[in-house]
Amino acid sequence: MGLNVEEIRKDFPILKRVVNGNPLIYFDNAATTQRPVQVVAAIARFYLQYNANVHRGFHTLSQEASEAFEEAHEVIAHFINAYSWEEVILTYNTTESINIVAFTWGLKNLREGDEIILTVMDHHSNMLPWRKVAEITGAKIRYVDITDDGLLRYDMLEEMISEKTKVVAFPMMSNVLGTMNDVKRIAKIAHSVGAIVVADGAQWVPHAPTDVRDLRIDFLAFSGHKMLGPTGTGVLWGRKDILEDLEPFKSGGDTIKDVTLDSVIWHDLPWRFEAGTPNIAGAIGLAEAVKYLMRIGMENVREHEKELVRHTLKRFEELADDVDVYGPKNPEVRGGVVSFNVKGLHYHTVGKALDLFGIAVRTGGHCAHPLHYRLGIKGTVRASYYIYNTVEEVDRFIEVLKTIVKLKDRLAKEKVEDVCTGG
Numbered sequence: 001m002g003l004n005v006e007e008i009r010k011d012f013p014i015l016k017r018v019v020n021g022n023p024l025i026y027f028d029n030a031a032t033t034q035r036p037v038q039v040v041a042a043i044a045r046f047y048l049q050y051n052a053n054v055h056r057g058f059h060t061l062s063q064e065a066s067e068a069f070e071e072a073h074e075v076i077a078h079f080i081n082a083y084s085w086e087e088v089i090l091t092y093n094t095t096e097s098i099n100i101v102a103f104t105w106g107l108k109n110l111r112e113g114d115e116i117i118l119t120v121m122d123h124h125s126n127m128l129p130w131r132k133v134a135e136i137t138g139a140k141i142r143y144v145d146i147t148d149d150g151l152l153r154y155d156m157l158e159e160m161i162s163e164k165t166k167v168v169a170f171p172m173m174s175n176v177l178g179t180m181n182d183v184k185r186i187a188k189i190a191h192s193v194g195a196i197v198v199a200d201g202a203q204w205v206p207h208a209p210t211d212v213r214d215l216r217i218d219f220l221a222f223s224g225h226k227m228l229g230p231t232g233t234g235v236l237w238g239r240k241d242i243l244e245d246l247e248p249f250k251s252g253g254d255t256i257k258d259v260t261l262d263s264v265i266w267h268d269l270p271w272r273f274e275a276g277t278p279n280i281a282g283a284i285g286l287a288e289a290v291k292y293l294m295r296i297g298m299e300n301v302r303e304h305e306k307e308l309v310r311h312t313l314k315r316f317e318e319l320a321d322d323v324d325v326y327g328p329k330n331p332e333v334r335g336g337v338v339s340f341n342v343k344g345l346h347y348h349t350v351g352k353a354l355d356l357f358g359i360a361v362r363t364g365g366h367c368a369h370p371l372h373y374r375l376g377i378k379g380t381v382r383a384s385y386y387i388y389n390t391v392e393e394v395d396r397f398i399e400v401l402k403t404i405v406k407l408k409d410r411l412a413k414e415k416v417e418d419v420c421t422g423g
């Protein structure tokens, strides 16, 4: 069926913006996506018509808010084919979700001599929490490398895995290379020694069908703001039998069933992990975003982005002498992310020049500095796509890049401050 991009674009008024005299081309979706009017309306409805705190009240507004909040868990559970809505913990972002796993499961189960396997393509949000927990527990971190084509070295993972391995944590899709990892294969290797599998789905869940049962992972982290939802929303999904065995990461209001001066009985799932008043409006907005994605179909989202990437890689061939493109050449194993450098130009210079033409991309280390060092560079320019992007936008982007290449000598004289940007 495919996506009806023209119809979809009508739901995103921001795409009508003119930036520096040019129609906006928004290619910074891996950092955060735009939100459709449906999501903004759902949030506004909550605030304007039934705003109240959840869990606590017997009054009508509180019950309506609680119902919508609980429904958000169910909608998300359905979206990722969780066994139960109780396995869905609403967090603030992927970073928090991974920290919850590292500092609850990790601190409880890791000992000196244990090993945690990560990858060189990890985002800092997956790398640093595990490094901190390793420092505290005495566990050792090991990194799986990539091939020259930007694929994960499965041979190396197989070689590294042993009875000492307790955790394998990795990005399902790289936010720089676009590489879509073979999640099932990684899970099978990890489970062969009884290690848990922690999947960083920040760049996968928004862009491709996700079925946690079929993937056979143990934990999945992702961000609502990267999939049409509000900022300050994220999800941690975990297998119920594992979560039930864990104590809260943050404790306080709503995490308990009962407290005396010297004892506590923790609440059921997922409330045990959602301390304090949650982001109720965010949860409602995220559920609306998920419904939007389910209506258009995640298979269609994936196919659309594959097409955009195929087209981009093809058009980049015209710039082969002047541009280095990173990541796999095959769109079948690559998501809607294309990172590159214009030879002789700083990535920030290219980003600024693109902005003059209304094209929003992200430049820098993309919170994956070790990966860039592995590639022998400090940063890249990254174009990242979503459901509202078009082949025509890609064509315009390539034409503008050709202009930038022509002006290279002049642009190279610009002074650049090497600021660290996120995403």
Ligand SMILES: Cc1ncc(COP(=O)(O)O)c(C=O)c1O
Pocket: 030, 031, 093, 094, 095, 096, 123, 125, 126, 171, 173, 174, 175, 200, 202, 203, 223, 234, 367, 422, 423
């Ligand atoms: C692969 C990956 N993991 C984790 C994150 C962190 O997401 P957040 O900033 O929403 O916590 C990102 C964000 O860009 C990402 O791309």
